[in-house]
Amino acid sequence: MKAAQKKAQAKVEYNAFLAACPSRQLLDRISDKWVVLILCALGGDHGPDGPGAAHADAPKAMRYSEISRLLAGVSQKMLTQTLRSLERDGLLTRTVTPTVPVTVSYELTDLGLSLHHLTRGLRDWAQTHMAEVLANRENHDARTP
Numbered sequence: 001m002k003a004a005q006k007k008a009q010a011k012v013e014y015n016a017f018l019a020a021c022p023s024r025q026l027l028d029r030i031s032d033k034w035v036v037l038i039l040c041a042l043g044g045d046h047g048p049d050g051p052g053a054a055h056a057d058a059p060k061a062m063r064y065s066e067i068s069r070l071l072a073g074v075s076q077k078m079l080t081q082t083l084r085s086l087e088r089d090g091l092l093t094r095t096v097t098p099t100v101p102v103t104v105s106y107e108l109t110d111l112g113l114s115l116h117h118l119t120r121g122l123r124d125w126a127q128t129h130m131a132e133v134l135a136n137r138e139n140h141d142a143r144t145p
Contacts, residue, residue: 034082036119043116061107
């Protein structure tokens, strides 16, 4: 197979519009609200800052309990499952330190950091436009029987 054919085949293999494309599973994973929030948390984005705001906090390792406290409403089961899937995908690393009790921390990998830059934008957009979306919902619901 020539290089051009291999390149064309790769494009077909990773076309998210195709039902069997593995990138669909990845899109499903990374579009999850808990994934977005975990990546923002590990990326150091803990405040309600909007677009253009300085994201002064640098990415840092966080313990499970820190992430859990920051993500109000996440269940222990969902947080554990999400962290495991992000580790499996290579987006974060899990480090176990043999202390008493054992300390487990999570940190973004370079791949996770590259995705964090996108998810930070999604979070900022949602926070900035929420009032407008709520008004649109109210208007729509008032018109809809």
